[in-house]
Amino acid sequence: MSAYERTGWRCPEVSARHRLYGRDCPMVDLDFPVVEYDSGSPAALVELKHIIAKPVDMQHPTIRAITKLADMAGIPFLIARYNPSRWTYEVTPGNSYARQYVFDVSGLSEEQYVRLLYSIRGRDVPQQILRNLSRVRPDGGRL
8 A cells, every 4th residue: 555645745635545545556646757868868766865765775665666657668777866965976886787887785975876867878978067066075085
């Protein structure tokens, strides 16, 4: 069944109604799912989460469903926990396509994260973009 609404951000009527559909028809909302794309074609699925969100359980049915969706599309699935106080990212690969770019949970600066997104597209980051990005690493050091 769908989980009870905890934040008040989503329509509680839809969640309550969906629970009537039974345990064999589960649904869950995602924090901030995005499709990174290039020239109208999907390049990656990314689940963005604030750094205060708990780390993702890769065996959770929701994550397994997103992983299968990305696998069917043949694109990387990444979980990116962002820290807006430093603009750093903790990136977890969600499938084998993502592990071609990120091998394990990786702490990245904003610059490194943007380079990753461009790399997935097979592109280089323009210098004028790089000038605007933070080079602070999650440990507080700089690149």
